[in-house]
Amino acid sequence: MVKLFDAHCHLQDPRIFNKVPQLIRTAVDTGIVCFAVNGITEKDWHLVKQMSESYPSVIPCFGLHPWFVTERTPNWLSTLKEFFESTPSAAVGEIGLDKGSRGREIDFTDQIEVFRQQLELAKELKRPASVHCVRAFGDLLQIMKSVGPFPDGVILHSFLGSAEMVPEFSKLGAYFSFSGFLMSMKESKAKKMLKSVPAERILLETDAPDALPKSNNFDSLFPIEGDDSLPAGFQIQGEDSTSNCCSPSQNQSQDARDASAQPKETLNHPANIHYVLKYVASLLEMSEEELADLSYRNALHLFSYKGSKVLLEG
Numbered sequence: 001m002v003k004l005f006d007a008h009c010h011l012q013d014p015r016i017f018n019k020v021p022q023l024i025r026t027a028v029d030t031g032i033v034c035f036a037v038n039g040i041t042e043k044d045w046h047l048v049k050q051m052s053e054s055y056p057s058v059i060p061c062f063g064l065h066p067w068f069v070t071e072r073t074p075n076w077l078s079t080l081k082e083f084f085e086s087t088p089s090a091a092v093g094e095i096g097l098d099k100g101s102r103g104r105e106i107d108f109t110d111q112i113e114v115f116r117q118q119l120e121l122a123k124e125l126k127r128p129a130s131v132h133c134v135r136a137f138g139d140l141l142q143i144m145k146s147v148g149p150f151p152d153g154v155i156l157h158s159f160l161g162s163a164e165m166v167p168e169f170s171k172l173g174a175y176f177s178f179s180g181f182l183m184s185m186k187e188s189k190a191k192k193m194l195k196s197v198p199a200e201r202i203l204l205e206t207d208a209p210d211a212l213p214k215s216n217n218f219d220s221l222f223p224i225e226g227d228d229s230l231p232a233g234f235q236i237q238g239e240d241s242t243s244n245c246c247s248p249s250q251n252q253s254q255d256a257r258d259a260s261a262q263p264k265e266t267l268n269h270p271a272n273i274h275y276v277l278k279y280v281a282s283l284l285e286m287s288e289e290e291l292a293d294l295s296y297r298n299a300l301h302l303f304s305y306k307g308s309k310v311l312l313e314g
């Protein structure tokens with residue numbers, strides 16, 4: 001079985017938090033050895049920390065995501081630093097810049113200030129930083145040039161930039177991480193871009209619970225649908241479908257299922273990284289085994305900073 005490393009996900013997300021034990025078990029069973037779980041606001045850093053203490057496979061990452069900069073407290077940076085002090089195995093993320101995804105308008109001056117402070121912190125701590133960038137690659141490059149270079153790595157997560165951008169970011173120490181979002185990019189453009197990325201800088205991720213890979217080309221994608229059902233093939237121990245248990249919650253969820261004719265949001269989870277692997281390998285014209293091995297070794301190298309769990313596990 002191939003080994004895989006989910007270089008960027010959000011298992012602390014409230015939409016999937018209660019399913020984490022099953023999601024991790026299934027992912028581990030299909031060869032996913034590590035999960036870099038990225039916090040996004042001051043409010044979820046403790047959940048990420050707890051998860052990393054419960055699961056040896058979870059690499060904690062703490063960061064303030066650009067979508068949440070307006071709700072930061074005056075002490076956000078000192079709180080963040082405390083999390084790093086008490087969690088030597090942590091990396092930085094998710095941080096970044098966003099000029100208008102999903103119609104969000106967040107003061108860009110604020111975003112830049114918060115991003116720069118966290119990027120400087122990552123450099124000072126000698127940890128990789130997981131970066132979100134939407135329509136702001138020019139600003140990102142400028143800031144990375146002024147703060148960098150980054151010998152400990154910067155992960156451009158769910159990268160959807162062009163082939164032309166790759167060399168400059170690469171020179172500064174960037175890794176390029178690919179998720180199901182890549183399937184939304186024109187195939188010829190994605191192929192050209194992928195082929196421009198140095199082999200030792202390629203990573204794979206799910207960004208779960210977002211970025212569900214498109215399932216058109218695949219036979220058996222296991223989605224998580226809604227809040228009250230498990231992905232196909234998943235069972236909570238002692239609560240299988242044949243049980244006669246009539247707990248109120250079970251009745252309630254049955255009612256909810258019957259009542260909901262409207263489509264439910266479909267959520268992603270780490271085991272779906274296999275579909276990302278399949279897609280990226282096909283565009284790179286590599287075997288899945290070869291890409292799995294390459295991206296896994298890249299992730300191990302990147303996450304082997306001082307204090308890291310990866311390093312401790314050898």
Ligand SMILES: [Zn+2]
Pocket residue numbers: 008009010038094157207
């Ligand atoms: Zn993310």
